[in-house]
Amino acid sequence: MSGTLTVLAPGNTVLTDLGRFRGPRFGLPVNGALDQFSARAANVLVGNAEHEPLLELTALDLRLKASADTLVSLTGAAALLEVGGREQPSWQPVSVRAGETVVVRGIHGGLRCYLAVHGSVEAAQLLGSCAPDTVVGFGTRVQAGTTLVLRRSVRPIRQPYFDLPLYRFPWGNDGGGHGGAPGFAPARGDHGRGAVVEVTDGPDVEEFGDSADLLFSSEYTVSPRSNHIGLRLGGALPERTTSGEVLSRGVPVGAIEVPSRTELLVLHRGRGVTAGYPVLAVATSAGLDRLAQARPGDRIRFRPTTVAEATAVSEQSRLHLDVLRRSVTAVFESLGVGGPAAWRQEQVEQYV
Amino acid sequence: MSVTESGSRSGVPVRVSECGDGALRVVAVSADREANWATVHGLSRWLDGCGAVGLHGAVPTYDAALVEFDPARTSAAQIRAFISLGLEFLALGPFGAEAPRTFEVPVLYGGGYGPDLEDVAAHQGLSVEDVIRLHSAKSYIVRCLGAPAGSPMMDGPDFPVPVPRLKDPRLSVPAGAVSVAGRQAVIAPAVAPGGWCVIGQTPLTVLDAGREPLVPYRPGDRLRFRAIGQDEFDALSGSFLEPLPVPGAAAEARS
Numbered sequence: 289m290s291g292t293l294t295v296l297a298p299g300n301t302v303l304t305d306l307g308r309f310r311g312p313r314f315g316l317p318v319n320g321a322l323d324q325f326s327a328r329a330a331n332v333l334v335g336n337a338e339h340e341p342l343l344e345l346t347a348l349d350l351r352l353k354a355s356a357d358t359l360v361s362l363t364g365a366a367a368l369l370e371v372g373g374r375e376q377p378s379w380q381p382v383s384v385r386a387g388e389t390v391v392v393r394g395i396h397g398g399l400r401c402y403l404a405v406h407g408s409v410e411a412a413q414l415l416g417s418c419a420p421d422t423v424v425g426f427g428t429r430v431q432a433g434t435t436l437v438l439r440r441s442v443r444p445i446r447q448p449y450f451d452l453p454l455y456r457f458p459w460g461n462d463g464g465g466h467g468g469a470p471g472f473a474p475a476r477g478d479h480g481r482g483a484v485v486e487v488t489d490g491p492d493v494e495e496f497g498d499s500a501d502l503l504f505s506s507e508y509t510v511s512p513r514s515n516h517i518g519l520r521l522g523g524a525l526p527e528r529t530t531s532g533e534v535l536s537r538g539v540p541v542g543a544i545e546v547p548s549r550t551e552l553l554v555l556h557r558g559r560g561v562t563a564g565y566p567v568l569a570v571a572t573s574a575g576l577d578r579l580a581q582a583r584p585g586d587r588i589r590f591r592p593t594t595v596a597e598a599t600a601v602s603e604q605s606r607l608h609l610d611v612l613r614r615s616v617t618a619v620f621e622s623l624g625v626g627g628p629a630a631w632r633q634e635q636v637e638q639y640v
Numbered sequence: 641m642s643v644t645e646s647g648s649r650s651g652v653p654v655r656v657s658e659c660g661d662g663a664l665r666v667v668a669v670s671a672d673r674e675a676n677w678a679t680v681h682g683l684s685r686w687l688d689g690c691g692a693v694g695l696h697g698a699v700p701t702y703d704a705a706l707v708e709f710d711p712a713r714t715s716a717a718q719i720r721a722f723i724s725l726g727l728e729f730l731a732l733g734p735f736g737a738e739a740p741r742t743f744e745v746p747v748l749y750g751g752g753y754g755p756d757l758e759d760v761a762a763h764q765g766l767s768v769e770d771v772i773r774l775h776s777a778k779s780y781i782v783r784c785l786g787a788p789a790g791s792p793m794m795d796g797p798d799f800p801v802p803v804p805r806l807k808d809p810r811l812s813v814p815a816g817a818v819s820v821a822g823r824q825a826v827i828a829p830a831v832a833p834g835g836w837c838v839i840g841q842t843p844l845t846v847l848d849a850g851r852e853p854l855v856p857y858r859p860g861d862r863l864r865f866r867a868i869g870q871d872e873f874d875a876l877s878g879s880f881l882e883p884l885p886v887p888g889a890a891a892e893a894r895s
Contacts, residue, residue, distance in 0.1 A: 313700075539706070599711045
């Protein structure tokens with residue numbers, strides 16, 4: 289009999305993964321975790337492949353109960369994690385005993401948290417992903433009473449006498465936070481207010497003439513009408529100097545467009561794959577992770593960068609996750625947690 | 641901003657532009673629209689099967705393909721090299737194009753099923769009957785799969801003038817809605833907001849998340865519309881849109 293996680297209070301939670309990478313060629317958005325670094329890190333911390341199903345919490349508290357011993361990790365925005373009534377650190381693997389309640393509450397300084405569980409949970413797949421797609425009506429609904437089936441159980445890995453973790457993965461300064469991951473995992477409290485998002489020139493930047501520079505000289509406010517499809521931002525708007533109908537083309541996640549006279553639109557992972565608006569600029573992968581944590585009312589500035597620099601940042605974040613995976617693997621092997629094969633296959637499985 | 645022009649060997653010149661750190665846009669820039677379309681679709685099929693590490697896939701449309709990749713596992717330079725290689729293969733002959741199939745889409749025009757039919761007719765200076773006749777007269781080529789949810793994007797009917805988009809887009813257009821806008825035509829596979837003029841609806845189910853592929857047509861397939869009445873609409877409700885049998889295929893299967 290498999291263990292389960294039973295949702296007691298769902299908040300605003302979806303079961304997702306890194307996204308439906310085969311979707312866009314069929315006209316479906318990629319979707320998946322909006323803060324990709326946090327989602328990847330959450331899975332790495334519990335010894336999973338990065339693309340395994342996990343929970344994405346947006347703004348609201350989550351409460352669930354485990355029927356078997358397991359390991360969980362919480363990443364993303366700052367929040368309070370409680371297991372069996374005891375406060376536990378974020379950005380670390382945390383043991384959960386059978387019957388204990390896991391609570392995430394008070395998400396602040398950001399908008400989204402990721403809760404991963406060792407071995408992950410069973411999830412229906414569409415084109416290689418469990419990520420919800422609201423247009424085609426696909427996805428596992430997470431509501432009160434929803435039961436998620438654990439694929440694996442693991443005995444508690446805590447020091448038995450003082451109830452302290454046996455190890456702590458080094459994220460840097462404060463242990464519980466993740467300030468040791470500068471550049472790609474925004475330090476605690478850095479989410480949201482005054483966030484800087486790096487962008488590269490869009491393929492149609494010339495259509496905006498000199499007004500394109502407005503993007504870098506003004507500050508933008510996140511509208512409450514923002515969601516996984518895109519963020520709407522109020523502020524000074526660059527204007528298209530050309531006219532005429534643009535042929536529908538594929539638009540990248542991160543595309544910055546000016547579809548109206550009132551708001552700037554930054555497309556995120558739920559974006560329609562094709563559109564007919566010129567693309568002014570494109571947010572970098574790291575910038576998209578930051579935008580995923582922006583709350584309505586937060587202020588944002590854009591800073592120009594180059595694709596080469598943005599790629600270097602992505603490679604650095606990749607390196608950081610690889611280092612983390614190596615230390616997790618070493619610690620888990622010494623503690624006899626799980627089987628190493630499950631995560632070593634990831635290189636092969638991740639992007640099929 | 642790095643833009644490269646290439647394609648001397650493939651025949652159709654293309655322009656490759658940066659599109660953020662995880663995508664490139666390839667635009668075919670010859671004077672021949674059909675050649676441009678065939679090039680970006682052939683290139684996308686090749687890229688989807690080439691197995692390059694970190695390459696997510698390509699989204700081909702009319703004259704362009706968006707090529708998406710993971711910047712942490714590969715680089716724009718590496719993907720550009722694959723694009724050039726794909727174009728070289730393409731120059732040797734059409735790549736991987738499957739024989740086009742034909743779909744017949746029954747449509748109940750006007751009334752509650754096509755609330756914009758009369759406005760479209762008035763704007764064109766045509767009768768409602770003429771609009772239906774023109775819309776169901778020709779065979780359309782599915783140019784690409786677009787948003788939302790695998791919509792078949794097609795060059796529109798032979799109307800006198802382009803069809804303007806709605807001033808107030810609808811918040812919800814039903815699945816099966818048959819619409820026109822500009823010089824384009826489309827069917828809505830799923831419920832979604834929409835700013836195109838809805839002139840009718842098909843009773844057939846176009847998209848099924850439980851089947852693969854999700855939608856039955858692919859770019860290059862042919863599609864034509866046939867006007868039906870309420871009785872046939874009711875009788876066909878819930879059936880799937882399927883390709884017409886290929887002439888001769890049934891006889892072959894029997895022998």
